[in-house]
């Protein structure tokens with residue numbers, strides 16, 4: 001049967017969503033396909049519909065039992081012969097699936113990747129008349145993503161054993177993940193790749209520097225009372241404290257993080273799915289399994305770890321196409337936290353460099369002087385017009401020509417041998433003769449003191465914006481010392497101007513941090529530290545943070 005009538009009769013849709021039709025056609029023709037589509041874009045249909053257009057069975061590899069069950073239930077209700085083989089099945093259920101398979105009754109078989117580890121599975125599938133393999137959430141094969149699932153590596157084996165076409169589906173767009181998917185799932189053969197439609201025009205984009213962050217989140221949530229929302233937090237502890245704070249203001253909120261029992265997590269997922277107006281305060285553990293179309297807002301109490309993570313997380317809002325709002329908070333502490341996580345991670349140096357660049361891209365977006373959507377889509381390789389649906393378009397910030405300041409920073413970085421962090425560079429610029437400065441002879445450099453006219457906090461803001469524009473980069477080979485990039489040469493030569501945001505520079509204040517060796521589970525100590533932080537913040541009139549040994553932090 002052809003696509004259009006099936007689309008209506010089986011799925012009840014009037015037409016394709018952008019991008020779906022060409023993917024459906026390629027899969028139905030038996031091509032190897034890699035399809036990258038935003039979350040909520042309708043990837044499931046791109047393998048379900050072709051499965052019905054062809055003879056034989058399509059095996060779907062999917063990482064989450066709950067998602068498999070939902071899909072099988074929906075398909076069965078629509079009259080499609082579909083089943084799932086999962087560890088959650090009873091023995092009777094599994095026996096029935098095996099029977100249906102050998103009788104060649106099924107059109108779609110969902111399977112967790114772990115199933116492929118048991119020796120009998122692949123031979124059994126060889127006898128079951130499989131005509132295609134579909135891999136959902138294909139980025140789980142990427143070793144460097146936070147969703148890595150080792151058993152996804154076996155899918156390549158399955159493809160080789162069956163010799164059938166494979167379709168891989170994901171929302172993760174960056175080119176490295178794409179290359180890993182191709183290498184591991186397609187055995188190096190180049191699949192036909194579909195990559196498009198990253199814009200989610202109904203989602204309003206906004207960022208704010210942290211300035212009383214708890215109140216910022218509470219106010220944002222208050223103004224959206226009655227609407228379902230998610231607050232992403234940088235630590236497990238914060239999910240709990242924020243949920244409590246929201247409850248105190250009369251808003252229904254529950255915490256969700258990877259440290260909770262599976263059952264408790266599932267209870268939150270179910271409640272969120274069913275209840276209107278519930279807020280979930282969560283770590284990134286809350287994500288893939290969430291299929292709620294009417295999430296009206298997504299807030300980040302802390303900066304996500306990369307521009308990709310940001311995009312995925314805000315993308316959980318407004319899947320029904322109706323307006324959704326976002327607010328992402330960021331501060332110097334976030335940047336330190338994320339850089340520390342990258343530097344102390346196990347990735348090889350070139351990977352760390354790439355991770356720093358992804359973080360810088362997000363920083364650039366956070367401190368963008370122009371439309372955020374143009375910047376975001378530009379990162380994913382799409383061009384766009386100023387959107388009219390972001391905080392910058394709503395109220396363009398005042399900018400100034402920061403070329404001269406940027407040149408001073410760049411020359412201080414060069415003259416100190418591209419080996420020092422922002423703190424040292426600023427000491428050179430403002431002429432602060434610390435011990436380290438005099439030991440290294442940096443007080444004799446021509447750049448020493450050339451930036452005295454600008455206070456320290458403003459230099460921090462300028463360097464942050466320069467990181468965001470990828471003019472300087474922390475070099476993990478040199479303990480995170482700043483190095484200049486190719487783009488910076490044009491600035492140094494005066495061929496490129498640097499436009500900076502005035503609001504971010506003039507408001508900038510230095511932050512202070514309390515460092516501690518305790519972990520964040522120690523409640524009495526935690527509250528003592530919090531009190532100290534509050535006192536410090538009030539006395540010094542600057543943001544203050546508690547930084548734990550493991551680099552988690554509270555403000």
Ligand code: ADP
Pocket residue numbers: 013014015016017020037038039040041042043044045291293
């Ligand atoms: P993804 O896996 O890309 O995140 P899903 O496959 O879960 O997205 O689809 C998201 C939502 O869009 C689902 O509720 C699905 O029923 C709906 N959907 C998919 N294709 C269409 C279509 N052509 N018309 C209307 N709704 C669609």
Ligand code: MG
Pocket residue numbers: 043044136
């Ligand atoms: Mg999906």
Ligand code: ZN
Pocket residue numbers: 371372373374386387388389390391392393
């Ligand atoms: Zn805009």
